[in-house]
Amino acid sequence: MMDGFKLHRAYLDRAAQAAMVKDIRECLTSAPLFQPVMPRTGKSFSVRMSNAGPFGWVSDKAGGYRYQARHPVTDTPWPPIPDSILSVWRALADYDAEPEACLINWYAPDAKMGLHRDTDEDDRDAPVLSISLGDSAVFRIGPPEKGAKTASVKLESGDVCLLTGPARESRHGIDRVLGGSSTLLNAPGRINVTLRRVSVP
Ligand code: MD3
Numbered sequence: 001m002m003d004g005f006k007l008h009r010a011y012l013d014r015a016a017q018a019a020m021v022k023d024i025r026e027c028l029t030s031a032p033l034f035q036p037v038m039p040r041t042g043k044s045f046s047v048r049m050s051n052a053g054p055f056g057w058v059s060d061k062a063g064g065y066r067y068q069a070r071h072p073v074t075d076t077p078w079p080p081i082p083d084s085i086l087s088v089w090r091a092l093a094d095y096d097a098e099p100e101a102c103l104i105n106w107y108a109p110d111a112k113m114g115l116h117r118d119t120d121e122d123d124r125d126a127p128v129l130s131i132s133l134g135d136s137a138v139f140r141i142g143p144p145e146k147g148a149k150t151a152s153v154k155l156e157s158g159d160v161c162l163l164t165g166p167a168r169e170s171r172h173g174i175d176r177v178l179g180g181s182s183t184l185l186n187a188p189g190r191i192n193v194t195l196r197r198v199s200v201p
């Protein structure tokens with residue numbers, strides 16, 4: 001596997017996963033899921049998203065990919081990052097500043113995320129931390145260059161990935177969700193939470 005890709009399989013036990021889902025649902029009550037739209041083409045993402053923390057990632061046709069302090073629909077500040085999620089960063093990130101963005105991705109069983117790089121953050125020396133909840137998914141990761149060879153990894157509920165260095169610069173995406181593979185959520189689907197630094201500390 002690529003340098004800088006660290007997978008903590010089953011880092012969260014079932015009780016910790018359930019507690020985190022409860023906290024995420026509470027975030028979504030104040031900051032509902034929205035449907036991001038790609039710049040220029042206006043094509044919708046199949047993944048729905050929301051955020052917690054000082055900054056949230058958003059995208060629309062005119063403004064493109066960016067971080068902003070307010071929800072694009074409600075125009076209110078994002079809720080704080082729940083302690084259950086912050087504690088995972090504090091335990092694993094080995095970075096001297098708190099995360100500023102907690103992106104919540106909701107995958108219905110037919111949703112996917114095409115190969116892309118994460119380049120909207122000013123602080124690219126900070127790791128990205130990802131937590132998978134609910135149905136398993138097939139994650140694909142490879143070097144930054146288009147056409148380079150990629151590797152597939154199944155991400156399951158409770159898994160935590162830490163991406164630093166070369167892996168932080170990787171092209172990656174979600175090929176498919178294995179609908180019904182987990183009983184954690186009330187319905188089929190998957191939640192992915194990513195923690196990031198946005199600004200240079
Ligand atoms: C590698 N999320 O939010 S998680 C994303 O499952 C994103 O929702 C996917 O790609 C998901 O940008 C993959 C693993 C992951 C997350 C962030 C990364 C891998 C990453 C950032 C840089 C490099």
Ligand code: FE
Nearest residue numbers: 116117118172
């Ligand atoms: Fe990404």
